[in-house]
Amino acid sequence: MCTTYSVTWYDTTTWYDSEEIREVDFLRPSSMAEALAAKAERPDAVPIAGGTDVMVELNFDRTRPDALLDLTGIAELAEWSDTGDGGIRLGAGVSYTRIITELGQRLPGLAMASRTVGSPQIRNRGTVGGNLGAASPAGDTHPVLLATGASVELASTRGLRTVPAEEFYVGVKRSVLAPDELITAVLLPGTTAPQQFSKIGTRNAMVIAVCSFAIALHPEQAATGNSTVGTGIGSAGPTPLRATEAERFLTAELANADQWTSPRALDDSVRRRFGDLVAAAASPIDDVRGSAAYRRHALAVLARRTLGWAWWDYCLERTSRCA
Amino acid sequence: MRLNLTVNGEPRQADDVWEGESLLFLLRERLGLPGSKNACEQGECGSCTVYLDGTPVCSCLVAAGQAEGRAVRTVEGLAEEGDLDRVQRAFLEAGAVQCGFCTPGLIVAAHDLLARVPDPSDGEIREALAGNLCRCTGYEAILDAVRTAARR
Numbered sequence: 001m002c003t004t005y006s007v008t009w010y011d012t013t014t015w016y017d018s019e020e021i022r023e024v025d026f027l028r029p030s031s032m033a034e035a036l037a038a039k040a041e042r043p044d045a046v047p048i049a050g051g052t053d054v055m056v057e058l059n060f061d062r063t064r065p066d067a068l069l070d071l072t073g074i075a076e077l078a079e080w081s082d083t084g085d086g087g088i089r090l091g092a093g094v095s096y097t098r099i100i101t102e103l104g105q106r107l108p109g110l111a112m113a114s115r116t117v118g119s120p121q122i123r124n125r126g127t128v129g130g131n132l133g134a135a136s137p138a139g140d141t142h143p144v145l146l147a148t149g150a151s152v153e154l155a156s157t158r159g160l161r162t163v164p165a166e167e168f169y170v171g172v173k174r175s176v177l178a179p180d181e182l183i184t185a186v187l188l189p190g191t192t193a194p195q196q197f198s199k200i201g202t203r204n205a206m207v208i209a210v211c212s213f214a215i216a217l218h219p220e221q222a223a224t225g226n227s228t229v230g231t232g233i234g235s236a237g238p239t240p241l242r243a244t245e246a247e248r249f250l251t252a253e254l255a256n257a258d259q260w261t262s263p264r265a266l267d268d269s270v271r272r273r274f275g276d277l278v279a280a281a282a283s284p285i286d287d288v289r290g291s292a293a294y295r296r297h298a299l300a301v302l303a304r305r306t307l308g309w310a311w312w313d314y315c316l317e318r319t320s321r322c323a
Numbered sequence: 324m325r326l327n328l329t330v331n332g333e334p335r336q337a338d339d340v341w342e343g344e345s346l347l348f349l350l351r352e353r354l355g356l357p358g359s360k361n362a363c364e365q366g367e368c369g370s371c372t373v374y375l376d377g378t379p380v381c382s383c384l385v386a387a388g389q390a391e392g393r394a395v396r397t398v399e400g401l402a403e404e405g406d407l408d409r410v411q412r413a414f415l416e417a418g419a420v421q422c423g424f425c426t427p428g429l430i431v432a433a434h435d436l437l438a439r440v441p442d443p444s445d446g447e448i449r450e451a452l453a454g455n456l457c458r459c460t461g462y463e464a465i466l467d468a469v470r471t472a473a474r475r
């Protein structure tokens with residue numbers, strides 16, 4: 001049953017004594033089908049999962065939705081499963097804490113990013129579905145979703161569609177999510193190859209990224225001629241970005257030197273060039289968290305370092321010859 | 324709307340709840356449980372930390388309606404039969420409290436840590452308490468209290 005309650009909406013700034021009232025509906029579907037029907041009927045309803053973005057908006061009276069659509073009663077959103085080809089279908093409502101504890105080995109990049117989100121309390125509630133729903137360029141999962149070649153599954157009563165992460169983000173806090181759609185899952189390819197995520201902030205906990213970077217190696221692509229390196233830049237552009245030039249450069253370097261079959265330490269010049277190309281791919285702005293120039297500089301450093309760590313791991317896995 | 328939930332083991336009911344309000348507001352203003360504190364209302368300080376179905380969360384970021392049918396345990400529910408929990412006792416003994424505003428949240432967070440990790444390292448303690456801010460103590464006495472509680 002999808003229960004609708006009609007209640008009183010007070011003006012929160014003065015709501016202890018205010019007589020100003022406003023109707024709001026609280027929709028509490030218990031299955032995906034009910035949720036989609038509710039969203040089709042009420043496209044204005046604001047979905048709420050972990051609430052770690054939505055509640056801040058409500059508490060500070062920045063949003064006054066006519067309806068809230070609580071997704072936490074839908075069991076299937078909080079599940080993950082194998083896709084059959086080694087990948088993982090991660091329900092939009094799986095918390096960061098569960099990603100870390102249950103999928104730390106299988107989704108190393110996403111788990112690394114999850115560990116940097118907020119605090120234990122935030123990770124216990126916050127979800128990847130919510131990160132995507134908010135579509136903030138600073139969201140920590142986005143660089144990893146780009147680097148790993150993940151896709152976002154969107155559903156409505158009209159049907160299901162799967163959008164590559166790269167096509168999901170369209171502007172600052174804007175995505176291709178239609179008003180009648182919900183994010184149901186994220187599809188992440190399986191991997192045994194190294195992935196890294198790193199983020200700059202003023203503290204090790206509870207920071208919105210000044211900028212962030214993710215890298216995923218795709219050795220299985222070496223034979224196909226496709227890119228063997230995936231990248232994702234966070235908080236340095238209107239949307240999360242891929243560094244396509246940097247990916248092309250490194251793919252070619254690694255192929256020419258036959259690095260995938262007999263991996264050796266990377267030349268410092270290669271790591272630096274990669275870092276520079278990543279920095280060049282960003283389009284940062286000056287804001288309270290950092291200047292554009294600092295972000296570019298920091299991204300070059302993050303890219304160089306994460307490549308170093310990921311490549312070192314690949315070498316260790318493949319051979320002991322790598323110095 | 325009317326809400327039914329379990330709070331500190333007791334079934335509780337609240338009427339005329341406004342859905343936009345937080346679980347923190349519900350606990351403090353409607354259910355008479357002011358132990359959980361409101362210091363930021365944006366998830367930054369951890370003073371409002373409670374267990375929701377056994378998981379520590381910032382109650383300021385849970386919509387009251389999301390707590391329907393769930394079990395909440397607040398700092399008031401940690402003492403059993405009048406005996407303070409070991410974490411509460413250790414906070415008293417270590418003098419880990421100055422103004423006390425952060426204390427309920429820190430106690431719930433530390434309580435959860437010790438339930439999961441009986442003998443935490445200093446790194447683990449810091450990590451577990453990273454979402455709880457204290458403006459008074461400088462944290463040293465708090466770390467002492469958690470170490471003391473772990474030894475009990």
Ligand SMILES: Cc1cc2nc3c(=O)[nH]c(=O)nc-3n(C[C@H](O)[C@H](O)[C@H](O)COP(=O)(O)OP(=O)(O)OC[C@H]3O[C@@H](n4cnc5c(N)ncnc54)[C@H](O)[C@@H]3O)c2cc1C
Pocket residue numbers: 046047048049050051052053054055056071092093116117118119122125126127128129130131132133134138139140141181182183184206207208209365366367
């Ligand atoms: C103190 C604090 C620290 C934080 N630190 C970080 C951080 O370090 N890194 C970071 O990336 N973020 C951080 N955040 C932001 C937030 O925690 C994340 O964006 C989180 O992933 C949001 O998930 P949620 O489930 O809580 O989303 P909610 O708040 O429930 O929803 C967020 C948005 O997504 C929409 N939505 C949610 N689920 C769906 C769905 N299934 N389908 C369609 N739309 C949906 C909602 O309508 C809303 O617009 C922080 C927030 C706080 C309060």
Ligand code: FES
Pocket residue numbers: 360361362363364365366367368369370371372381382383384
């Ligand atoms: S009041 Fe909830 S985290 Fe500060």
Ligand code: FES
Pocket residue numbers: 419420421422423424425426456457458459460
């Ligand atoms: S004792 Fe005052 S905030 Fe911690």
